[in-house]
Amino acid sequence: MKILFIHPYHIDYPGGAERWIVEIVKKLKNKGYECGVLYVNYGSCKEHVHNSRELEKYDTELYVCNHIKLPRGFPIIDPRCVLSHIRSYDAAYVMAYPPNELLLKALKKYMDVPLIAGFHSPLEPWRLFLHKLYIPLYVSAHRSFDALHVLNRSLYNILTEHYGVDGSKVYLIPNGIDTSKYSIRYNSEKFCILWTGRLYPEVIN
Numbered sequence: 001m002k003i004l005f006i007h008p009y010h011i012d013y014p015g016g017a018e019r020w021i022v023e024i025v026k027k028l029k030n031k032g033y034e035c036g037v038l039y040v041n042y043g044s045c046k047e048h049v050h051n052s053r054e055l056e057k058y059d060t061e062l063y064v065c066n067h068i069k070l071p072r073g074f075p076i077i078d079p080r081c082v083l084s085h086i087r088s089y090d091a092a093y094v095m096a097y098p099p100n101e102l103l104l105k106a107l108k109k110y111m112d113v114p115l116i117a118g119f120h121s122p123l124e125p126w127r128l129f130l131h132k133l134y135i136p137l138y139v140s141a142h143r144s145f146d147a148l149h150v151l152n153r154s155l156y157n158i159l160t161e162h163y164g165v166d167g168s169k170v171y172l173i174p175n176g177i178d179t180s181k182y183s184i185r186y187n188s189e190k191f192c193i194l195w196t197g198r199l200y201p202e203v204i205n
Contacts, residue, residue, distance in 0.1 A: 002034040004089040008074045010044035011051045017120040029058045036061035042075045101141040114146040139163045
């Protein structure tokens with residue numbers, strides 16, 4: 001089986017979603033799957049991160065696409081680039097970063113490939129007014145996808161209960177911990193988990 005990951009940002013950006021793609025591709029390759037990663041030439045930070053080199057070591061096909069960057073939101077992937085590569089894969093996992101879900105919805109009728117949307121950075125309509133205005137288009141577009149992947153129960157409930165997305169299409173698969181690298185110590189009195197994000201400055205448009 002061949003799986004294409006579509007990401008509207010540079011794969012060498014030092015973010016969690018970029019790192020997630022690398023780790024998932026490595027695991028899939030070890031299980032015999034073929035993988036490709038399609039991304040745009042925007043937001044790279046190669047002096048700090050070398051995800052592309054790591055992916056190449058696992059014989060991953062890398063496709064760099066042109067893009068359009070609007071004043072707000074993520075870069076919009078060149079649709080010609082998407083169509084030229086996606087048809088040679090059995091499924092595509094798309095990072096759910098707006099407004100590319102609208103693009104993929106429009107292109108879906110031109111490709112016979114199941115689309116999976118991965119929600120790694122959802123909209124926040126309760127906090128940002130622009131997100132509140134955009135959320136009906138966002139949810140409507142993702143209803144046309146074949147499956148939705150969420151990382152936590154909160155987002156699962158928001159999609160299925162608040163926005164009425166069919167629960168049979170939404171898959172809750174949280175990020176795990178590689179216990180071969182990180183051993184879990186059990187304490188009968190306390191169980192503490194430390195979480196940290198990337199320590200890197202950024203400007204959000």
